[in-house]
Amino acid sequence: MAKRAAPEVNAGSMADIAFLLLIFFLVTTTIETDSGINRKLPPTDEVVDPPVIKQRNIFTVVVNKDNRLLVEEELMDISEVRQAAMAFLDNGGGQGEEACDYCKGKRDTSSSDNPEKAIISLKNDRETSYKVYIAVQNELVAAYNDLRDREFALLNPMAGMSYTEAQKRYSDPRTTANEKAKLKPKLDEVKNMYPQKLSEAEPSKTN
């Protein structure tokens, strides 16, 4: 039998098929990743002997069912929370061993000893709105970040970025391991100066 050349496959519709698939993936794609406020919950096991914390080292923020704020037993607008929290964290009222040499606060003896001891306690009602709660959380985290930014800029004047930017770079998967290793001690230093001690209170048993 005479050998015939195999007929060429018509590839004219290839583009149409590819376009169809392309459009499907275009429509289903969500490229952006989610972001939000990271928190760590306390473990449930009962602490046998809870450490005694001085009242002056606790900064109490209560959000009630009408979404109003009570900060250290005073009514406050949310726009003032960041300043108030910063003033509390940066107070550095401790003496001797508990003194804080980098704090720039008022050194008020009725406020926190040093940032390491300072705890922010956030309480909410069951009827508090989630949006307002997140707004308050955001402002409290912002207070920590502002202070860390300040110290980071003082310690690393040549870094060319703020603490928050450096942190973002550090958690970016595209950053090289080498750069991460360089950033880590700098970040940790600042983190240890202002450790984030933000406690979300246990829900009260009675309601």
Place this chain on the structure above:
Amino acid sequence: MPAISTASLPDIVFMLLFFFMVATVMRDSTLMVQNSLPAADQIQKLDKKDRVMYIYAGKPSGRYSDKYGSQARIQLNDKFADVGDVAAFVLAERASKRQELQNVLTTALKVDGDTNMGLITDIKQELRKVNALKINYTTRVGDYTQNIN
């Protein structure tokens, strides 16, 4: 004038196609609750998708509101759930992940802004019971003042 050759058109389209195929993350559950997230600006990016489990909550949306009422509900995967189901869900999700990831899982709470904190407190208590302590309040990027009105 000669016609422009379109022979390389499939190649170009295929290139685009592969890009989108690789970049695509399919939505794995359809939302049955209203989900307008609150805004925040002190945020961190969420971990890789395979290390995250999602818990949705909010008022049942559109066609579900007749059947399920207007009270805020929890949605796990594709079903409405009660607070009591959260622990079982977390354990099942954890078991479905690779061993080395089981301890680094984050729970992303995608909760509608108008939900009451009571529901979220309940979820948090359930998460603590099963030791899923890393959580993320998923938010939109924006100024906090958008949350107050």
